[in-house]
Amino acid sequence: MSKECEVLVIGAGVGGLTLALALHEAGIACRVYESVQEIRPLGVGINVLPHATRVLGRLGLNDRLGKLGVATKEAAFFNRHGQLIYREATGTAAGYSTPQFSIHRGDLQLALLDAVRERLGNEAVVFDRRCVGAASSDTEASVRFVDSNENAYTVKASVAISCDGLHSALRKQFYPDEGMPRYSGVNMWRGAVHWEPFLSGATMVRAGALVPGVGKMVIYPIRNDADAQGRQLVNWVAELDSPQPARRDWNGAGQLDDFFPAFKDWHFEWLDVAAMIEATSGILQFPMVDQDPLPQWTFGRLTLLGDAAHPMVPRGSNGAGQAIVDADVLCAYLVELGVGPDALLAYDKERVKVTGDVVLTNRKAPPDKILQIVHERTNGQPFESLSGIIDDLELQSITASYKEIAGYTVEELGDGWRVR
Numbered sequence: 001m002s003k004e005c006e007v008l009v010i011g012a013g014v015g016g017l018t019l020a021l022a023l024h025e026a027g028i029a030c031r032v033y034e035s036v037q038e039i040r041p042l043g044v045g046i047n048v049l050p051h052a053t054r055v056l057g058r059l060g061l062n063d064r065l066g067k068l069g070v071a072t073k074e075a076a077f078f079n080r081h082g083q084l085i086y087r088e089a090t091g092t093a094a095g096y097s098t099p100q101f102s103i104h105r106g107d108l109q110l111a112l113l114d115a116v117r118e119r120l121g122n123e124a125v126v127f128d129r130r131c132v133g134a135a136s137s138d139t140e141a142s143v144r145f146v147d148s149n150e151n152a153y154t155v156k157a158s159v160a161i162s163c164d165g166l167h168s169a170l171r172k173q174f175y176p177d178e179g180m181p182r183y184s185g186v187n188m189w190r191g192a193v194h195w196e197p198f199l200s201g202a203t204m205v206r207a208g209a210l211v212p213g214v215g216k217m218v219i220y221p222i223r224n225d226a227d228a229q230g231r232q233l234v235n236w237v238a239e240l241d242s243p244q245p246a247r248r249d250w251n252g253a254g255q256l257d258d259f260f261p262a263f264k265d266w267h268f269e270w271l272d273v274a275a276m277i278e279a280t281s282g283i284l285q286f287p288m289v290d291q292d293p294l295p296q297w298t299f300g301r302l303t304l305l306g307d308a309a310h311p312m313v314p315r316g317s318n319g320a321g322q323a324i325v326d327a328d329v330l331c332a333y334l335v336e337l338g339v340g341p342d343a344l345l346a347y348d349k350e351r352v353k354v355t356g357d358v359v360l361t362n363r364k365a366p367p368d369k370i371l372q373i374v375h376e377r378t379n380g381q382p383f384e385s386l387s388g389i390i391d392d393l394e395l396q397s398i399t400a401s402y403k404e405i406a407g408y409t410v411e412e413l414g415d416g417w418r419v420r
Contacts, residue, residue: 015306015323016163041106045235069103082268136300168308254285293356
């Protein structure tokens with residue numbers, strides 16, 4: 001059996017589709033294999049940070065995404081009483097050359113898919129192919145798939161990239177004894193609802209604190225003019241300590257009674273959070289889990305990318321962004337070193353350490369560490385003034401430190417910036 005392409009991409013998620021677009025731009029032939037029979041706009045909102053929009057902008061996608069999502073202007077932190085702790089500009093308002101987008105995950109994935117079909121052709125994505133394993137020889141990668149009728153297929157390429165997410169078959173093949181995901185002790189409930197614009201109309205809010213019985217909310221708009229009344233589609237995430245993890249399924253259904261009591265009194269001047277939650281249908285539930293960083297992703301002509309490589313707790317709005325950057329770095333090495341093991345090893349050497357640091361930082365010192373510190377210093381009570389509690393320099397240092405670790409300070413993404 002001859003090779004079908006130079007690069008075989010396993011999974012048509014954000015990372016896999018971005019990789020396909022980058023490879024096409026570089027003149028490297030690829031094909032994407034996806035397990036589902038049809039991609040539908042599932043899930044809720046995500047944020048795409050400037051290090052990722054810099055990549056997507058080079059691929060000619062930012063104008064399209066700007067029409068689908070919201071260009072986030074600011075991040076704001078509040079305590080559980082609705083009092084403002086800290087506010088900072090984001091995206092172009094903060095001096096970046098590209099925006100920060102808040103967008104429905106399905107809108108982002110379908111926009112990427114449409115671009116792949118437009119540029120590479122409809123045959124570039126093969127559906128109903130679930131990866132069940134792969135092998136690497138001196139000359140080629142060989143990937144095994146089954147379809148929904150359990151028919152088997154083997155596809156060969158120069159290299160194969162596993163972009164198939166949290167349940168990656170290749171990750172399990174490489175690390176069969178890895179064990180279950182690491183549960184943080186927190187479950188999250190998510191939803192999206194048509195609601196009147198709040199604050200700037202483009203604000204990402206973090207409120208509350210992740211302490212027993214209190215809970216934290218993340219709230220931001222992901223679509224403008226979402227209905228005939230001019231309301232936005234607003235995404236919210238409720239995080240609460242829970243003794244048992246929910247099922248690890250991005251589309252798993254959640255129940256209002258399991259978390260709402262912690263937020264039922266959240267009626268703020270700038271947003272009636274409780275009413276917004278109660279107005280939401282189709283609530284989803286997911287555990288805040290990750291995996292310990294792996295020592296290696298690449299084995300011969302096979303490697304991992306995105307959530308298959310570095311699943312992280314979603315406390316830094318960085319999962320999709322790191323997958324997009326993975327794709328850019330990998331493509332650059334494939335151009336520089338040729339489509340083979342040397343490029344995969346160079347990508348591995350660079351990205352394993354960087355993303356491992358992000359995974360560990362998301363556990364201990366994400367941006368919402370601000371909420372935790374203020375809650376502890378005020379004993380969860382309202383404050384008259386932040387003077388003597390926390391100052392601007394300490395607040396700025398927390399978010400600045402995270403940006404530096406995750407690779408998206410304004411200085412890093414200057415006009416001469418290039419991933420790597």
